[in-house]
Amino acid sequence: AQTVTQSQPEMSVQEAETVTLSCTYDTSENNYYLFWYKQPPSRQMILVIRQEAYKQQNATENRFSVNFQKAAKSFSLKISDSQLGDTAMYFCASPNQAGTALIFGKGTTLSVSS
């Protein structure tokens, strides 16, 4: 079965600092997307960033960027200049083999303090 592994259950960082959340995944596909979602206490899952596996360039969205290592099947999320509003649970996700669902990791709880 395909798996997505997030090895850091909790992370803490102070405002303005940079933090990296790790994720490894398992797939036999060549072309696929990878996603990071944010889930604040409101429960709403919000897409943070996505990476297309056939693109070598790492995706960037404002303060959020990824370090995508296809051969190692690693997909980490870097948050620069952390803000209090970044406090949330972060989930890494990859599609299942059929492309009919996302497989999520167990999540990393990120706390940003002032």
Add this chain to the structure above:
Amino acid sequence: GAGVSQTPSNKVTEKGKYVELRCDPISGHTALYWYRQSLGQGPEFLIYFQGTGAADDSGLPNDRFFAVRPEGSVSTLKIQRTERGDSAVYLCASSLKRGNEQFFGPGTRLTVL
């Protein structure tokens, strides 16, 4: 109404009762997904609809769970003879088509007493 909506936001029921959870996807999204999220875990796939048909229901845990999407828009997840272990947040998501990024609703928190 740009986003995915789900009703009710919270549902409390007794063991053995029947419940229905509703999802209204983003207009024009042909793909619709249901997930279940237990406390402290990531969402787990239940079922995927392409249009009106359930294209993948491999995530449904047993035959007490059923979902429909009769007109290719709104979907209802139905749970019969609820058990305490069914307590979780049920998330619905939609995407323009299969494989695109999924947009999630706020979820329904189901509590079975």
